[in-house]
Amino acid sequence: xxxxxxxxxxxxxxxxxxxxxxxxxxxxxxxxxxxxxxxxxxxxxxxxxxxxxxxxxxxxxxxxxxxxxxxxxxxxxxxxxxxxxxxxxxxxxxxxxxxxxxxxxxxxxxxxxxxxxxxxxxxxxxxxxxxxxxxxxxxxxxxxxxxxxxxxxxxxxxxxxxxxxxxxxxxxxxxxxxxxxxxxxxxxxx
Amino acid sequence: xxxxxxxxxxxxxxxxxxxxxxxxxxxxxxxxxxxxxxxxxxxxxxxxxxxxxxxxxxxxxxxxxxxxxxxxxxxxxxxxxxxxxxxxxxxxxxxxxxxxxxxxxxxxxxxxxxxxxxxxxxxxxxxxxxxxxxxxxxxxxxxxxxxxxxxxxxxxxxxxxxxxxxxxxxxxxxxxxxxxxxxxxxxxxxxxxxxxxxxxxxxxxxxxxxxxxxxxxxxxxxxxxxxxxxxxxxxxxxxxxxxxxxxxxxxxxxxxxxxxxxxxxxxxxxxxxxxxxxxxxxxxxxxxxxxxxxxxxxxxxxxxxxxxxxxxxxxxxxxxxxxxxxxxxxxxxxxxxxxxxxxxxxxxxxxxxxxxxxxxxxxxxxxxxxxxxxxxxxxxxxxxxxxxxxxxxxxxxxxxxxxxxxxxxxxxxxxxxxxxxxxxxxxxxxxxxxxxxxxxxxxxxxxxxxxxxxxxxxxxxxxxxxxxxxxxxxxxxxxxxxxxxxxxxxxxxxxxxxxxxxxxxxxxxxxxxxxxxxx
Numbered sequence: 001x002x003x004x005x006x007x008x009x010x011x012x013x014x015x016x017x018x019x020x021x022x023x024x025x026x027x028x029x030x031x032x033x034x035x036x037x038x039x040x041x042x043x044x045x046x047x048x049x050x051x052x053x054x055x056x057x058x059x060x061x062x063x064x065x066x067x068x069x070x071x072x073x074x075x076x077x078x079x080x081x082x083x084x085x086x087x088x089x090x091x092x093x094x095x096x097x098x099x100x101x102x103x104x105x106x107x108x109x110x111x112x113x114x115x116x117x118x119x120x121x122x123x124x125x126x127x128x129x130x131x132x133x134x135x136x137x138x139x140x141x142x143x144x145x146x147x148x149x150x151x152x153x154x155x156x157x158x159x160x161x162x163x164x165x166x167x168x169x170x171x172x173x174x175x176x177x178x179x180x181x182x183x184x185x186x187x188x189x190x
Numbered sequence: 191x192x193x194x195x196x197x198x199x200x201x202x203x204x205x206x207x208x209x210x211x212x213x214x215x216x217x218x219x220x221x222x223x224x225x226x227x228x229x230x231x232x233x234x235x236x237x238x239x240x241x242x243x244x245x246x247x248x249x250x251x252x253x254x255x256x257x258x259x260x261x262x263x264x265x266x267x268x269x270x271x272x273x274x275x276x277x278x279x280x281x282x283x284x285x286x287x288x289x290x291x292x293x294x295x296x297x298x299x300x301x302x303x304x305x306x307x308x309x310x311x312x313x314x315x316x317x318x319x320x321x322x323x324x325x326x327x328x329x330x331x332x333x334x335x336x337x338x339x340x341x342x343x344x345x346x347x348x349x350x351x352x353x354x355x356x357x358x359x360x361x362x363x364x365x366x367x368x369x370x371x372x373x374x375x376x377x378x379x380x381x382x383x384x385x386x387x388x389x390x391x392x393x394x395x396x397x398x399x400x401x402x403x404x405x406x407x408x409x410x411x412x413x414x415x416x417x418x419x420x421x422x423x424x425x426x427x428x429x430x431x432x433x434x435x436x437x438x439x440x441x442x443x444x445x446x447x448x449x450x451x452x453x454x455x456x457x458x459x460x461x462x463x464x465x466x467x468x469x470x471x472x473x474x475x476x477x478x479x480x481x482x483x484x485x486x487x488x489x490x491x492x493x494x495x496x497x498x499x500x501x502x503x504x505x506x507x508x509x510x511x512x513x514x515x516x517x518x519x520x521x522x523x524x525x526x527x528x529x530x531x532x533x534x535x536x537x538x539x540x541x542x543x544x545x546x547x548x549x550x551x552x553x554x555x556x557x558x559x560x561x562x563x564x565x566x567x568x569x570x571x572x573x574x575x576x577x578x579x580x581x582x583x584x585x586x587x588x589x590x591x592x593x594x595x596x597x598x599x600x601x602x603x604x605x606x607x608x609x610x611x612x613x614x615x616x617x618x619x620x621x622x623x624x625x626x627x628x629x630x631x632x633x634x635x636x637x638x639x640x641x642x643x644x645x646x647x648x649x650x651x652x653x654x655x656x657x658x659x660x661x662x663x664x665x666x667x668x669x670x671x672x673x674x675x676x677x678x679x680x681x682x683x684x685x686x687x688x689x690x691x692x693x694x695x696x697x698x699x700x701x702x703x704x705x706x707x708x709x
Binding site: 070071072073075076091092093094096097099100103104106108114116117118119120170172174175176177 | 225226228229233234297321342343477479480483545548549558559560561563564566567570571572626628
């Protein structure tokens with residue numbers, strides 16, 4: 001497990017750059033405000049989590065990255081004092097542990113999207129533009145990263161969506177069921 | 191604010207009680223809103239959402255606050271449900287036995303009061319987790335080990351009070367506890383054993399004192415609130431030799447435990463050795479959908495492929511030797527000769543890039559970790575409930591129990607995912623019934639399967655040593671010798687010690703008089 005501070009990009013358009021790179025067009029994403037701390041949890045043994053984290057980091061959205069290994073111990077070590085907004089795409093058990101730890105400390109669950117591989121396709125239960133995710137196969141964690149940024153920044157109610165990817169294989173070390181989640185402590189709401 | 195009110199309590203009285211609780215612990219330590227209360231849910235419950243939700247929670251910081259809370263609860267007859275860390279997620283997590291109870295959340299009481307290096311013990315409060323104690327010992331340079339249950343966030347005290355187990359030679363946690371401080375329902379504070387002697391320096395070094403021992407009465411019960419507990423800690427041994435042996439056939443289970451029994455009873459293998467089935471072991475490193483995406487139990491062909499791909503057996507046996515290297519070398523010869531005598535056995539003294547090996551080796555040397563949660567990836571959706579019958583360390587009993595349970599699992603469409611853990615004269619059989627908690631039908635099947643297994647196991651003479659909230663009453667009723675005399679005794683004690691029935695009503699099927707007829 002490793003954790004270190006990354007410099008949050010000052011270039012506010014960095015998110016849109018990442019978005020364009022996966023062909024999703026411009027999203028109405030929020031811009032990290034001067035007082036908002038965004039912490040990203042990456043489950044390093046999970047390929048989709050790494051893709052998601054890379055997209056978040058590349059777009060300058062995350063201020064700190066917590067990398068957890070298979071022991072999941074890092075969640076205990078790192079989420080004891082974290083505040084602000086905490087995001088991640090992780091396996092379901094890691095999401096449960098994070099939710100329990102953060103919820104007990106008073107964080108609110110803002111988003112909880114599920115990604116489930118079955119019958120050779122990924123099925124996504126998200127909020128926002130489902131079509132955009134459905135058109136992806138292996139790149140879907142990148143699309144989710146940008147869609148989640150948009151959802152975090154949105155002040156309008158989010159519409160629930162479900163969609164299914166094209167046929168694709170399950171990566172060898174993928175858990176096959178993932179959750180992308182956002183928790184937020186009071187006073188840090190966007 | 192939560193709209194739930196404890197059963198039988200007027201809303202106005204409940205409101206007054208909450209105000210008075212706030213007077214004791216401060217308003218910010220009385221939780222009534224949905225967000226903080228949601229953290230007391232059982233995240234993996236086999237029941238539908240909305241079951242077992244508290245009305246409020248109150249988080250004291252010490253004995254005196256607990257005494258005052260109990261005084262208020264008695265005055266208004268508010269049922270309270272006590273948790274230490276609330277992490278036993280295979281058995282209900284922090285959730286109360288019934289909706290409406292007020293949580294008595296002791297997580298703020300997380301002080302490690304004493305570590306005694308010379309005699310090898312610690313005195314802890316209810317909120318101390320395994321990871322916390324482990325870190326503390328490392329921080330102070332202690333050479334003492336802890337014996338963690340599989341999840342590192344579990345409570346040292348809570349696990350012992352629930353008769354939990356670990357994987358070092360100190361793996362029977364209740365046996366390793368020594369000395370309790372308990373707040374009774376009427377607020378009186380009692381110390382057990384030598385702790386009852388004013389000024390005693392031996393509270394944590396012996397369980398024995400004049401008069402009856404009461405410690406067991408405060409485990410898996412609702413007769414008091416345990417606020418301090420001693421736990422014996424194993425001195426770091428000069429040598430440690432973990433091993434794993436894979437066995438190729440399911441029926442090898444019988445021979446495994448016939449061989450293990452004398453090794454264990456004679457302390458040649460001193461720790462809680464464990465035989466883990468193929469799928470439990472595989473689930474730490476792969477998922478079911480990588481091999482089979484259909485419904486029902488995994489086909490034999492897929493099982494064979496998993497075993498081959500991951501170099502696993504149908505049973506995978508973990509144990510360890512401890513002590514001076516010459517002693518280990520001597521005992522290892524005996525262990526190896528015995529356990530490797532089963533045809534097809536394959537020995538591993540190390541395994542590269544194997545998370546299951548890694549976390550088992552850590553557990554057997556007292557290093558807490560969270561890896562076991564990753565086995566929930568097997569199904570996805572994470573729901574699980576543990577069915578935990580006891581047997582003797584007998585190969586025939588183990589195999590009979592395994593065959594009975596596996597057959598029922600398959601009938602209900604579940605994989606058998608289990609392990610047998612050897613104690614002093616017993617075996618804990620842990621069946622993990624795993625389901626996608628978003629799949630209502632699957633969750634219902636898991637619930638039905640569990641209920642059936644309880645009754646069938648009891649008919650076969652096997653009782654559970656611990657259980658999920660939802661099955662406490664059913665399991666209590668299986669202990670029916672002499673028309674349920676033991677639970678009658680529990681109830682007689684309950685009525686005397688907690689006449690208003692405020693402490694964890696229904697815990698382990700022990701109900702206060704007023705609720706016995708309606709429970």
